Amino acid sequence: MQAEPTDEELMLSYGTGDASAFELLYSRHKGPLFRFMLHQVREHGTAEELYQDIWQRVITARERYRPDAKFSTWLFQIAHNRLADHWRALSHRPPAPADAVERAEREPDPQTPERQLSAFEERRRLQLALEELPADQREVVLLRLEQELSLEQIGQITGVGRETVKSRLRYALDKLRLRLNQ
Amino acid sequence: MTHPLPPIEALDENERELARIVRALPGGDPPPALDARILKAAANAAAGSRRPRSRWLASTGAMWGIGGAAAAVLAFGVSWHSMFPAQRSAGGRSNPVAVSAESSQDSTVSVEFKDRQAPQFDNAPPPSTLTGPAPARPTRAPASVATAPTAAASPAPARAPEPFSADHIDEHVPSRAMAGASARAEIDGYLSAQSAGNAATPAFAEPSAASAKAVAAQAQTQTLDQAAAVAEKSEGRAGQTSGQLGDQMKPLRLKPSNWLVQIRQLRDQNRIAEARTSLVAFHKRYPSVVIPSDLAPLLRE
Numbered sequence: 001m002q003a004e005p006t007d008e009e010l011m012l013s014y015g016t017g018d019a020s021a022f023e024l025l026y027s028r029h030k031g032p033l034f035r036f037m038l039h040q041v042r043e044h045g046t047a048e049e050l051y052q053d054i055w056q057r058v059i060t061a062r063e064r065y066r067p068d069a070k071f072s073t074w075l076f077q078i079a080h081n082r083l084a085d086h087w088r089a090l091s092h093r094p095p096a097p098a099d100a101v102e103r104a105e106r107e108p109d110p111q112t113p114e115r116q117l118s119a120f121e122e123r124r125r126l127q128l129a130l131e132e133l134p135a136d137q138r139e140v141v142l143l144r145l146e147q148e149l150s151l152e153q154i155g156q157i158t159g160v161g162r163e164t165v166k167s168r169l170r171y172a173l174d175k176l177r178l179r180l181n182q
Numbered sequence: 183m184t185h186p187l188p189p190i191e192a193l194d195e196n197e198r199e200l201a202r203i204v205r206a207l208p209g210g211d212p213p214p215a216l217d218a219r220i221l222k223a224a225a226n227a228a229a230g231s232r233r234p235r236s237r238w239l240a241s242t243g244a245m246w247g248i249g250g251a252a253a254a255v256l257a258f259g260v261s262w263h264s265m266f267p268a269q270r271s272a273g274g275r276s277n278p279v280a281v282s283a284e285s286s287q288d289s290t291v292s293v294e295f296k297d298r299q300a301p302q303f304d305n306a307p308p309p310s311t312l313t314g315p316a317p318a319r320p321t322r323a324p325a326s327v328a329t330a331p332t333a334a335a336s337p338a339p340a341r342a343p344e345p346f347s348a349d350h351i352d353e354h355v356p357s358r359a360m361a362g363a364s365a366r367a368e369i370d371g372y373l374s375a376q377s378a379g380n381a382a383t384p385a386f387a388e389p390s391a392a393s394a395k396a397v398a399a400q401a402q403t404q405t406l407d408q409a410a411a412v413a414e415k416s417e418g419r420a421g422q423t424s425g426q427l428g429d430q431m432k433p434l435r436l437k438p439s440n441w442l443v444q445i446r447q448l449r450d451q452n453r454i455a456e457a458r459t460s461l462v463a464f465h466k467r468y469p470s471v472v473i474p475s476d477l478a479p480l481l482r483e
Contacts, residue, residue, distance in 0.1 A: 019228040023221060030217065035209035048216055055220045059227045119206065126203045145201040150191040176200055 007071035015062040022062075026055070029075055032147055036076070039130060039142055040083055050086060054079050069156060076143060077157045087135060122180065129179035133172055140165055141172035438468060445477060454480070 005013070005021075007028065013021035033054065038047040057078050065074070130138055136158070143154045154165045193201055211217075436444065441464055448457035458480045465473060465481065473481060 014224070014228065015231075017228045017231045019225040022224040022228065026217070026221065026224070031211045034212040035207070038209045039204075039207065048212060051212055052216060052220060056223060059224050062227065063231065122203050123207055126200070127207060130204075141200075142204070145193070145197060145204045148193060148201070152191075173196065173200065177196070180200075180203075 008067035011062070011065050011071050012067065015065055022059075025071070029072065033075060033079060036142055036146060037079065037083075039146070040135075040139065041086065042131060046086075050079075050082050054082050057082070070153070072147070073149070073153045073156050076147065076149070080139065080157050080159075083135075083139070125180050125182075126176060129176045132179070133175060137168045137172035137175075140168040141176065144169055438464070438471065442474065442477065445480075449477070449480065 005024075007025060010021040010025040014025065034047065034051050037051045037054070038044065041047050041050065054075070058075065130142075133141065139158060140154055143149045143157060144151075149157070151162050151165045151169070154169075155162045158165065160168075441460070445457050445460045445464065448454075448460060457477075461473065461477055461480050465471075
């Protein structure tokens with residue numbers, strides 16, 4: 001049985017003009033990347049715009065691609081740079097809704113253990129917690145939890161060292177747990 | 183792939199619990215319209231990345247085609263020049279070469295051919311006789327006939343058909359080949375001058391004493407037969423044979439020199455009437471040939 005081509009092989013094939021290779025590559029990564037972008041910017045229109053820009057950069061760089069790292073690492077590095085441009089354009093990360101904490105507090109507290117929270121409540125709290133995180137911490141925690149990337153890969157994507165990634169990740173996880181346990 | 187595999191760092195228990203919730207967050211996939219736009223852009227880019235190669239290949243093929251055609255034309259030209267050098271050198275002239283091809287033939291035929299065909303060769307390609315057994319002579323202009331190598335072989339300048347004196351009838355040159363060469367030179371000069379429309383060229387001036395001497399010298403290298411043939415053909419009487427003169431004209435089948443010898447024999451045998459009749463026939467046949475002085479009294483008797 002023929003093994004599935006790796007992401008790197010598909011990208012190299014696309015670099016030589018094989019459009020079908022790109023289709024397969026796109027199908028593998030479109031969901032995780034779109035969700036990552038949506039969770040970062042929290043707005044569908046902006047997420048779609050940035051998402052399309054990221055893929056356009058992949059297309060443009062097709063002939064320069066060298067498999068020095070995993071394709072997913074390279075892809076999210078592009079996404080990271082695009083997000084940085086986005087934040088830079090906005091001068092600062094959009095603040096969390098001013099009433100985020102109040103809204104969270106207004107939520108009925110079942111006074112039950114965390115495990116008794118409904119799935120919906122869990123997601124709502126986590127959503128709020130993510131929005132409150134600084135951008136660099138949110139990015140790291142999403143890459144870790146959603147993409148399951150290693151600290152090494154996250155460091156390559158974000159351009160920081162492993163210890164920095166580890167520190168950001170630790171702070172982010174503590175805040176999330178704190179929010180969920182409230 | 184050659185990239186180093188990243189160290190596997192599995193999610194610990196706390197991370198797995200949070201990851202489960204994060205993955206359950208709303209988000210989903212991008213809208214189909216967005217997918218279509220991206221895939222279309224990717225396909226266009228892929229087609230564009232193939233197109234330059236096609237253009238390069240097409241241009242390379244065209245260059246090879248042009249180069250091949252040029253090489254073929256060059257090869258054809260080289261082979262053409264190597265195969266037909268004589269034709270190229272003879273392109274500007276025709277008559278003399280045609281005559282040279284007839285060097286092994288009877289001079290009468292040669293003169294007749296040249297007289298009748300020379301004007302037609304002015305702008306025509308050389309005939310096939312160019313490749314005949316006789317070697318092609320160097321191309322020369324009509325004005326240089328007198329100084330051409332072939333003419334130089336003759337002790338006297340070549341001359342066109344002039345009234346030939348039969349006084350030297352017995353002076354035969356020992357070498358027929360030399361006589362043929364001299365005759366060719368004379369004929370070449372005559373035809374070249376005619377084809378150039380230069381009938382007044384000094385080489386073809388009216389007969390004079392000097393020219394008579396030249397002709398006399400010419401006789402040393404030219405047989406009487408050839409001279410008579412030149413005279414005969416130049417007067418347009420080629421083809422007339424003994425049929426016109428009946429049995430009495432039988433001597434016409436003889437060579438002129440032999441004919442005159444025969445007339446002298448008749449005279450010496452005191453067969454004066456027969457000798458006179460034969461001489462009259464000879465004079466009619468070759469009116470431009472001066473009757474030898476020893477036979478001239480026969481005509482006056």
